Amino acid sequence: MHPLAWLDAHAAARRAAGLRRELTPRAAGDPGIDLAGNDYLGLCTDPRVVDGGVEALRTWGAGSTGSRLVTGTTALHAELERELAAFCGAESALVFSSGYAANLGALTALSGPGALIVSDVANHASLVDACRLSRARIVVADGPAAVDAALAQRTETRALVVTDSVNSVDGGLAPLRELHAISRSREALLVVDEAHGLGVCGPGGRGLLAGVGLAGADDVVATVTLSKALGSQGGAVLGPAAVTAHLVDSARSFIFDTGLAPACVGSALAALRVLAATPSLPAAVLRAAADLAAAAGVPAPASSVVSVVLGEPARALAAARRCAELGVRVGCFRPPSVPEGTSRLRLTARATLTADDLAHVRRVFAEVLAPAAAR
Template identity: 80%
Template sequence: MATVWSVTSPHPVHPLAWLAPHAARRRAAGLRRELRPRAADEPLLDLAGNDYLGLATDPRVIDGAVRAARTWGAGATGSRLVTGTTALHAELEAELAAFTGAEAALVFSSGYAANLGVLTALSGPDALIVSDAANHASLVDACRLSRARVVVVPHDDPDAVDAALAARTEARALVVTESVNSVDGGLAPLHALHGVCRGHGTLLVVDEAHGLGVVGPGGRGLLAEAGLAGADDVVATVTLSKALGSQGGAVLAPAAVVAHLVDTARSFIFDTGLAPASAGAALAALRVLGDEPRRPDAVLRAAAALAAAAGVPAPPSAVVAVVLGEPDVAVAAARRCAERGLRVGCFRPPSVPEGTSRLRLTARATLTEADVALVRGVLAEVLTLVAAP
């Protein structure tokens, strides 16, 4: 039976009537998204996911997840402050801190939650946040929720950061950036940014989501490469869902910061703890990385091979960007790649600026020569097609 609406408003429209024209506008602009469930035995070569070290399907990592689930159950059962902290969580935090050179670590249910927690808990109405224009959406949302004054500066511009800090009137300030840009794979100028921050008595917050396991000595991240791991005026966030092939996130910081987050970070206090299977998998993956420190080198070699296949410069990370311009061009190219056996990422606004829609290929340490040959053949055909008038 159809719903009967009792209309008393002078505007008798359904409260969700705006959704249809909104979707139509997005479709016309080439910005409509859709979910495409993949099968476990999907035949496509996956260069869209972020399994940089090839550990998501590694038997040692899977065994870590299974052992944790059998020991602790399917879920954490509560927030970290109630029943959601197990001995496994504490073990993972200790090993994450030791591996990255941080004084302490705190595990969250996702990297998104970690970014929300750290920025909101360390800022507030009496603080300034200086945020890189290319920061991930989780950092953008954290800035919006922080109640701090936010200044967005051009990408990788220490001089703009310096100017923003010099003009501040707030008692406290934070500068936040990604170590490895998530859409173009570039590296942040951490030395210069840290120098600016130190000159202004400012905390540097670095999202190492795409750095951990890929860059730095043994995959310890760009902060380690810059000699800033464990610095007392630097806080890092990481995800467990990319190079470590699992799920979750963490903050790496001085112990005083971790204690403050336990007391005040809402995305930690009011969220159910990370599932034991994810914690067990992440711990196993971290140990594999420690035992096999050359895996990150394999990622960078694979990235260089993919870049050569795409005709773009080799990146200093696992992310290979092939900029095509308009959204419909990028969507069509990604679809043609899939039809030819290759799954690639397709990034469109608002993930990237207008006019820079792109294919995003992610390197993996376990790619074979045959895989690279497939990529070379598919891209040669597809990029020729999209370039044709």
């Protein structure tokens, strides 16, 4: 038997369960309304952000040429790190090639054998994978009480509590003040992934940590992505200078990875400056999210993510396809991304959605969602 023969049966089973994934290339200038991507501030195509990337491309070339420790750190990388740390209220920042790599680097370098990681049950896959690679003991916790119990019973010297600030699937906010109080009382480090918080939550979009008064705390580390609200690519770890210095020495996804391409750095830096100069943008995202939620008949979120649970995968997939046919792209989340029986449409708000866009969305949802929910 061929060593890959099992793939056909595996694919057939996934297809029968409505779980087969497909890549769908989008065309430049697609006129559809995008409620699936994570360009929350509409900065991906903003001329100022594009110009920032083009200028960096012409100045530094197409690639960073090497790892950050060899030739992959440019003056532009250092400039982005300084401004990102200052904006978010952290002592320092370290830029990685992606948010995924930033999470892998932070968790594996700050834990390891002999440490405990208490991971929220709904954490993003990048955090889950980082926990698995850390070789630390892992406890998956559902809520602050479970976090406290896990920390109270630990025998390890070092412990980390890990959570997303904004749940990437349902848009819910983590109880960061409570988690921090528990972590501090149990002498644990709180690690918060602000992938969906930066640019949307907190004062001027500085993140949920800033919103709850924890930005810059000496026992908190944050990770961010540059590919969502900032419309570019890459990720970063923010925290005390001792932490980022340790990551330079120890984070394998930093040391052995090629540095982020200069064009992405330039675009992210330009986007960060636009956000800093336009503090009204995050509020515009939340208004759009409330409008989308009303159109879908679900409660308004406290973030940019609106979740519409439809149940079985086939139902969610059919609704997503019909929305696309009517000119509205939506996310379709099915197991294992969500629990069985909770397949859903995931809608993402954007600050640049117009009144005409929202009116069209309301018409589409009136046609698509009511029949889907009734089945």
